[in-house]
Structure formats: structure tokens, C-alpha cells
Amino acid sequence: MKLVQGFIMKVTRLLTAIGIMVSSSAVAEPYAEWGVFADGTPLSEIDTSMKMPSASDVPIPLAPGGVFVVNGGGGINCTIEIRSKYSVEEVCAFYQSKLESTEYQSVKDMEARVQPSCAIYQHGDVDKGAGIWVYENKDPMLVINGSTLIYVNYRPPVGKSCYE
Numbered sequence: 001m002k003l004v005q006g007f008i009m010k011v012t013r014l015l016t017a018i019g020i021m022v023s024s025s026a027v028a029e030p031y032a033e034w035g036v037f038a039d040g041t042p043l044s045e046i047d048t049s050m051k052m053p054s055a056s057d058v059p060i061p062l063a064p065g066g067v068f069v070v071n072g073g074g075g076i077n078c079t080i081e082i083r084s085k086y087s088v089e090e091v092c093a094f095y096q097s098k099l100e101s102t103e104y105q106s107v108k109d110m111e112a113r114v115q116p117s118c119a120i121y122q123h124g125d126v127d128k129g130a131g132i133w134v135y136e137n138k139d140p141m142l143v144i145n146g147s148t149l150i151y152v153n154y155r156p157p158v159g160k161s162c163y164e
Contacts, residue, residue: 028054033146035067035083043069053080057160059130060152061098063091067145071162077127078162079153091134092118104131121153130154161163 035045040113044050052068058080066082084091087154099120107126110119115134122129130153137149156162 017161028056029060031055031080032062032066032068032082035069035142038144040144043099053156053162054077057157058152058154060132060154061095063132063134063148063150064094065146067148069142069145075153077153078156079151082150082152083142083145083153084148086148088116088118088134088136088148090115091148091150093121095134099126099132104129107131107133126153 019066021092023132030068031054032052034042034052036042036142037046040108040161042079044052050071051069053063058078063082063086065084065086067084068080069083070081072079072081086094095118104122105124107119110133111117117125117133119131121131126133132153135149136147137143138147139149
């Protein structure tokens with residue numbers, strides 16, 4: 001009888017451990033921390049329907065010091081806005097070191113619109129590829145999160161919409 005009880009206890013512990021591992025891996029890690037509104041209110045409380053994508057859904061690395069402020073887009077292209085207290089030049093240098101390659105290329109006509117700025121997209125195509133556009137924006141409602149604005153554009157994983 002003790003042998004059976006010992007076996008049942010071991011099986012119970014094993015099943016509990018498996019359940020914990022499965023449930024913890026099912027929780028997606030968010031892409032960034034939430035930013036705050038000018039008065040310090042967390043942006044997640046301003047519009048509770050706004051969703052942040054998971055880190056695994058966005059193929060673009062998060063900028064240094066980046067916080068999530070808004071999502072937009074939909075359909076086949078997703079856009080999120082990130083703010084950083086790092087300078088435009090520092091954030092651009094980060095993305096140039098992480099993204100510029102044969103796959104990601106600068107988009108000079110976008111960069112010419114606002115200075116200083118950088119725009120780096122897959123295949124240099126802002127309409128079809130993932131990428132970023134970085135420039136300074138001192139919106140008084142969001143500047144508390146930093147004056148460097150980063151637009152992150154990407155396509156959601158197959159079978160998902162932008163903000164599931």
C-alpha cells in the first residue's frame with residue numbers, strides 16, 4: 001500500500017511540474033513595457049482595449065530604453081509606436097548595427113523628410129517589409145517617455161492579426 005501511495009505522490013508531483021511548465025510557457029512575453037501619459041497615468045489604463053504585441057510576434061528588436069505608446073495599422077501590416085529617452089542618433093546607430101544588411105536597407109527619401117532621422121526597411125520597401133522609422137517628436141502628451149519616436153512596422157505571424 002505504501003508503495004502505491006509513493007508512486008501516486010511521484011506521479012502527482014510530475015504532473016504538477018508539467019502543468020506549471022506548460023502554463024508558464026503559454027504566457028507570451030510583451031514586446032516592451034507600457035509607457036505613461038503626461039500626467040503619469042499608464043497608457044495601458046487609458047485605453048484598455050489597446051493590445052501590445054508579444055516579443056515573439058515582432059521581428060524588429062526593441063530600441064534601447066524603448067517603451068510602448070500606441071499601436072495602429074491592421075490587416076497585413078502592423079505599426080506600433082515606441083518612445084525612447086535615448087537620442088535619435090543613438091537609436092539610429094543601434095538599428096543600423098542590428099538591421100542594415102543585404103535584407104534591410106536605408107530609405108533615403110523618408111530620412112530626408114525629418115532630420116535627424118533614419119528609416120531602415122526590408123529590401124528598402126516601406127510598403128512590403130518590416131522596418132523602422134526614427135525621428136524626434138516632442139508631443140507634450142507623450143514626451144515624458146522620451147522625445148525619440150520609433151515607428152516599428154511588421155507583418156504579423158501567419159494566422160494572426162496585428163494585435164491578438
